[in-house]
């Protein structure tokens with residue numbers, strides 16, 4: 629049941645994170661919002677509270693371990709416990725390898741991989757001790773197969789897939805009742821394309837999203853479904869995208 633669950637969401641200031649926060653808060657979850665843009669988080673938390681929900685927020689850079697630990701503390705101080713984390717923060721400055729955009733490669737590795745690891749490290753002691761917890765993460769259809777132009781982005785998302793599956797298996801073996809859910813979205817209309825600096829990649833992606841993109845509310849529905857499953861059941865993978873996109 630979602631109601632009264634305390635759920636920490638990274639990358640909650642726009643797109644999928646914002647949509648998930650609003651939906652699960654409307655279903656009674658107590659949400660803890662993190663991202664770098666504090667003004668956006670405040671606005672979203674205010675909207676949730678005005679609609680009768682419960683939300684707190686704090687500036688979070690997922691690449692900084694101390695920030696991740698601090699927002700877990702905020703969740704526990706505000707609501708007494710933490711039940712789930714939605715590891716959603718991510719960047720997609722895609723380009724062909726021949727463009728050699730090494731700074732963007734590093735940035736994607738830092739946010740999309742290290743950010744996930746930092747979030748997991750921050751919740752693991754709590755979830756292990758309480759023998760329950762739910763870890764949800766966003767990979768991508770680019771984490772399921774290879775697409776030209778997304779060598780590094782895709783690599784970070786393949787990492788998420790492997791890591792989450794091993795985490796699920798180890799949790800079952802260790803009897804810690806830590807459940808996992810990995811989401812593989814296709815084209816979802818958010819701010820994700822804004823960080824693309826390679827013009828050819830930006831134009832190509834924009835065409836795909838213009839042709840196929842659907843609302844982040846669809847991904848929020850899946851997050852809510854996963855959170856709502858009974859404690860004895862793990863639905864570990866969800867591939868979700870526009871019905872007319874042959875991803």
Ligand SMILES: NC(=O)c1ccc[n+]([C@@H]2O[C@H](COP(=O)([O-])OP(=O)(O)OC[C@H]3O[C@@H](n4cnc5c(N)ncnc54)[C@H](OP(=O)(O)O)[C@@H]3O)[C@@H](O)[C@H]2O)c1
Pocket residue numbers: 638639640641642643644645662663664665666668688689690691716717718719720739766767768769812813814815816817818819820821844
């Ligand atoms: N949209 C799609 O088609 C699609 C498809 C597959 C997978 N995904 C994945 O879905 C996730 C959410 O993306 P989105 O589509 O909703 O795009 P978005 O609107 O750009 O949202 C990305 C979120 O990540 C946050 N973020 C970025 N760097 C961060 C950092 N260092 N620390 C903390 N937060 C950070 C951003 O907030 P701040 O800038 O305020 O920090 C923002 O809230 C990403 O992991 C993305 O790879 C999206």
